[in-house]
Amino acid sequence: MIWYPYQQMKTMKEPYKIIDAEGVFLKTPEREMIDSISSWWSVIHGYKHPVLTEAIKSQADQFSHVMLGGLTHEPVLKLADKLRDFLQGDLDYCFFSDSGSVAVEVALKMALQYYVNQGEMERTKVLSLTHAYHGDTFKTMEVGDDEDYHFILEAYGEKKDVIHVPTQIPALEQAFEMYHQQLNCFIVEPLLQGAGGMRMYDVSFLIKARELCDRYGVLLIFDEVATGFGRTGNRFVADLVQPDILVLGKALTGGYIGHAVTVANRKVYNGFYSDDSDKALMHGPTFMGNALACSAALASIELFEEEDYMSKIYRIEEITRREMAGFTNDKIKEVRMMGGCVCVEVKEADTLKGYQQFAYEHGVFSRPFLNCMYAMVPYIISEEQLVRVLDTMKAWFA
Numbered sequence: 107m108i109w110y111p112y113q114q115m116k117t118m119k120e121p122y123k124i125i126d127a128e129g130v131f132l133k134t135p136e137r138e139m140i141d142s143i144s145s146w147w148s149v150i151h152g153y154k155h156p157v158l159t160e161a162i163k164s165q166a167d168q169f170s171h172v173m174l175g176g177l178t179h180e181p182v183l184k185l186a187d188k189l190r191d192f193l194q195g196d197l198d199y200c201f202f203s204d205s206g207s208v209a210v211e212v213a214l215k216m217a218l219q220y221y222v223n224q225g226e227m228e229r230t231k232v233l234s235l236t237h238a239y240h241g242d243t244f245k246t247m248e249v250g251d252d253e254d255y256h257f258i259l260e261a262y263g264e265k266k267d268v269i270h271v272p273t274q275i276p277a278l279e280q281a282f283e284m285y286h287q288q289l290n291c292f293i294v295e296p297l298l299q300g301a302g303g304m305r306m307y308d309v310s311f312l313i314k315a316r317e318l319c320d321r322y323g324v325l326l327i328f329d330e331v332a333t334g335f336g337r338t339g340n341r342f343v344a345d346l347v348q349p350d351i352l353v354l355g356k357a358l359t360g361g362y363i364g365h366a367v368t369v370a371n372r373k374v375y376n377g378f379y380s381d382d383s384d385k386a387l388m389h390g391p392t393f394m395g396n397a398l399a400c401s402a403a404l405a406s407i408e409l410f411e412e413e414d415y416m417s418k419i420y421r422i423e424e425i426t427r428r429e430m431a432g433f434t435n436d437k438i439k440e441v442r443m444m445g446g447c448v449c450v451e452v453k454e455a456d457t458l459k460g461y462q463q464f465a466y467e468h469g470v471f472s473r474p475f476l477n478c479m480y481a482m483v484p485y486i487i488s489e490e491q492l493v494r495v496l497d498t499m500k501a502w503f504a
């Protein structure tokens with residue numbers, strides 16, 4: 107039997123069974139519904155996209171996977187070249203892995219070892235945001251600040267190596283003043299904190315973070331597993347402010363196969379580049395650089411460029427702002443929008459009880475969490491389909 111994610115199995119309601127999917131639609135035996143959350147924010151081109159399907163099929167005719175230890179291949183070489191050109195600045199060094207959590211682990215490992223390699227042994231701490239989410243593995247849970255993991259605190263007591271700050275400049279300055287000698291990195295989900303409650307904040311905070319990291323010699327990590335590939339209305343937030351390490355996942359392959367990448371700049375890479383083998387990065391997920399995943403990612407990025415996806419995202423934001431303008435209700439705390447993300451935060455989580463089934467009956471798949479009803483639609487959505495998603499959200503409060 108299947109143990110489902112984030113579920114109390116005893117009380118879980120039966121999941122919807124998907125028998126086919128195409129474009130924005132998920133199909134169950136009884137109806138089709140618009141996937142308003144793009145399979146956890148990843149399926150930006152929609153389902154059964156002929157270009158992505160073909161990329162995977164033709165690679166499968168060659169080989170599906172070979173290990174990257176001692177071997178290399180065209181799809182992974184091409185993807186690394188593509189990312190080098192696609193990303194700004196000197197974010198040129200790609201370490202691939204099979205999921206976002208692992209890619210964040212790799213980024214945190216890089217940041218710690220970067221200093222150890224230079225003999226700076228006291229930089230053991232990580233600065234991260236309150237309400238941060240960086241994945242489900244142990245270190246990512248620790249740098250995260252998710253209520254769901256507070257059992258970890260109960261078991262182990264106070265965190266020793268992680269400091270959390272809110273997205274406010276004075277608090278950030280204070281944290282740097284206090285801890286800068288012990289910090290190896292500051293890790294953030296830039297502009298949009300997803301799983302921590304769709305929280306949005308201003309780029310000025312990141313500009314200040316870059317300045318403080320430079321002043322105190324601390325590495326800046328952007329976890330763009332969720333925000334990358336246009337979700338915030340920027341291709342990457344890393345286009346606005348340059349991190350030292352960038353983590354991409356989710357939409358990297360258009361959501362077709364799980365894969366992720368930790369991209370380091372030259373400075374970080376050079377911190378490992380040495381005649382001393384002890385200074386190497388010791389990591390190597392079995393399925394890193396999987397050929398099917400790399401082929402899908404290449405095709406996905408090419409589509410993103412050739413079909414000018416940024417203009418699609420601007421259109422989504424424009425329609426969303428138009429449709430949500432002035433929408434409010436006693437039960438609603440705030441309606442927030444950014445790029446291809448809209449969130450209706452309610453005052454009481456109970457308000458959203460039953461919404462998933464309501465949405466299903468209106469032909470929309472939704473999965474509210476915490477106090478958030480939200481949509482992160484596939485970018486290929488039509489205006490009519492998007493309006494239907496937003497109307498369904500509004501109708502719940504009618």
Ligand SMILES: *Cc1c(COP(=O)(O)O)cnc(C)c1O
Nearest residue numbers: 205206207239240241329331332
């Ligand atoms: C989803 C997510 C992760 C974890 O990615 P997985 O592929 O689920 O391991 C990490 N960071 C952020 C910001 C995410 O949204």
